[in-house]
Amino acid sequence: MGMFERDTDIYRDRDALREDYQPEQLVGRDEELDTYRAALQPVINGEQPNNVFLYGKTGVGKTAATRYLLQHLQEDAAHYDDIELTVVALNCDGLTSSYQVATRLVNEFRDDTEQISTTGYPRASVYEMLWNELDECGGTILIVLDEVDHVEDDSILYQLPRARANGNLSTAKIGIVGISNDFSFRDDLSPKVRSSLCEQEIHFPAYDATDLQKILEQRVEVAFHDGVLDPGVIPLCAAYGAKDAGDARQSIDLLMKAGDLARDDDTERVAEEHVERGRRALERGRIKEGITGLTQHGHLVLYALLTLDLENEAPVRSRDVRPRYTRFAEMADRDPLVPRRMRDHLSELAMLGIISVTERNEGRRGGTYREYALDMDVDLLLDAMADTVQDVGVHQSVKEFLVEDPNDDFTDARVTDFAED
Numbered sequence: 001m002g003m004f005e006r007d008t009d010i011y012r013d014r015d016a017l018r019e020d021y022q023p024e025q026l027v028g029r030d031e032e033l034d035t036y037r038a039a040l041q042p043v044i045n046g047e048q049p050n051n052v053f054l055y056g057k058t059g060v061g062k063t064a065a066t067r068y069l070l071q072h073l074q075e076d077a078a079h080y081d082d083i084e085l086t087v088v089a090l091n092c093d094g095l096t097s098s099y100q101v102a103t104r105l106v107n108e109f110r111d112d113t114e115q116i117s118t119t120g121y122p123r124a125s126v127y128e129m130l131w132n133e134l135d136e137c138g139g140t141i142l143i144v145l146d147e148v149d150h151v152e153d154d155s156i157l158y159q160l161p162r163a164r165a166n167g168n169l170s171t172a173k174i175g176i177v178g179i180s181n182d183f184s185f186r187d188d189l190s191p192k193v194r195s196s197l198c199e200q201e202i203h204f205p206a207y208d209a210t211d212l213q214k215i216l217e218q219r220v221e222v223a224f225h226d227g228v229l230d231p232g233v234i235p236l237c238a239a240y241g242a243k244d245a246g247d248a249r250q251s252i253d254l255l256m257k258a259g260d261l262a263r264d265d266d267t268e269r270v271a272e273e274h275v276e277r278g279r280r281a282l283e284r285g286r287i288k289e290g291i292t293g294l295t296q297h298g299h300l301v302l303y304a305l306l307t308l309d310l311e312n313e314a315p316v317r318s319r320d321v322r323p324r325y326t327r328f329a330e331m332a333d334r335d336p337l338v339p340r341r342m343r344d345h346l347s348e349l350a351m352l353g354i355i356s357v358t359e360r361n362e363g364r365r366g367g368t369y370r371e372y373a374l375d376m377d378v379d380l381l382l383d384a385m386a387d388t389v390q391d392v393g394v395h396q397s398v399k400e401f402l403v404e405d406p407n408d409d410f411t412d413a414r415v416t417d418f419a420e421d
């Protein structure tokens with residue numbers, strides 16, 4: 001037998017749990033799909049399409065619904081000789097300006113040899129190129145702008161829906177589908193942009209546990225062999241998903257993690273215990289990502305709190321974190337932030353779920369104040385802010401976690417005497 005052997009006991013088609021899998025049916029979204037379908041109906045009638053704006057939290061099926069309906073729309077439009085439908089989908093993540101969106105759209109319509117660069121043209125001439133491309137393409141063109149809230153100026157969101165009314169287009173009929181999970185984005189749009197971009201708004205609410213259970217059941221049929229899941233597995237993944245954010249992506253990821261752990265264990269069944277372990281592993285991944293994304297001052301505040309916690313000083317008030325934070329900042333050669341900015345970092349850490357915060361009341365005369373503590377795995381935290389710990393030095397309280405491990409990078413790190421703080 002070779003080094004690799006195919007294992008197929010658990011999964012029938014694991015790819016069905018991946019992000020890029022498009023389910024054949026969307027479960028429990030009938031109402032939203034009806035409204036969305038009605039908004040796209042003018043395309044089949046050969047009329048000017050409505051602009052549609054979809055909003056809702058992450059993982060609630062906005063993109064899946066769009067892919068599903070547009071695929072059907074394209075198939076059905078092909079049966080009508082007088083309809084030429086083109087769909088262009090753009091994810092605006094990383095495209096911060098209208099200019100960038102416009103150049104990307106121009107390039108979507110051009111051959112590889114005629115692509116324009118994303119800088120260097122006056123904006124008006126990029127728009128001019130865009131109108132030419134759109135008119136040359138002709139027919140009905142639906143432009144999907146996913147994560148549209150990443151675009152910081154609204155020029156393109158104003159120009160595109162009005163291009164025909166403003167005389168920039170003569171043949172093409174344009175419809176925009178904007179998708180966003182930022183609730184404030186719509187409210188912050190200027191009224192003139194909002195009225196054209198959001199002609200038809202469709203809200204996708206978060207899923208509850210029952211919805212998630214149905215979505216998971218549908219996926220399980222494709223992804224797993226019959227009967228390999230213990231009966232409690234789907235309800236547990238759905239319950240966690242509903243508790244966290246009502247996000248289908250998160251529940252599907254958890255199910256896949258549980259399946260992978262069962263596979264690694266060489267068992268033939270996925271059990272609730274795999275879901276529990278999977279959840280902890282995903283949680284660790286998320287926390288680690290959260291910490292890695294913080295600035296160094298965020299790390300310094302967290303490191304200070306961690307050491308206080310290990311010395312049994314937590315829960316601790318912000319003013320009592322401050323001396324140690326200041327000391328650590330100095331050790332790392334950084335100017336300490338003013339108290340208010342340091343508190344902002346504590347709030348951010350709490351928001352990310354890395355530290356816990358408790359509101360306390362000072363008694364009849366006093367106001368309220370907040371106390372902070374850690375409820376995270378020390379190794380995980382130290383690992384995620386390793387560079388900062390190197391810069392500051394190893395505090396006595398974390399020494400046992402770092403220095404005694406011969407495999408650790410910190411074996412030779414300086415153990416600093418922080419006695420004076």
Ligand SMILES: Nc1ncnc2c1ncn2[C@@H]1O[C@H](COP(=O)(O)OP(=O)(O)OP(=O)(O)O)[C@@H](O)[C@H]1O
Binds near residue numbers: 020061065180215
């Ligand atoms: N109603 C549903 N039925 C089946 N699968 C679903 C349903 N809703 C969401 N999913 C699945 O959940 C995952 C996340 O959905 P989707 O990408 O559509 O979310 P989204 O609302 O667009 O999120 P984001 O704002 O983060 O882009 C996808 O794998 C999708 O196939």
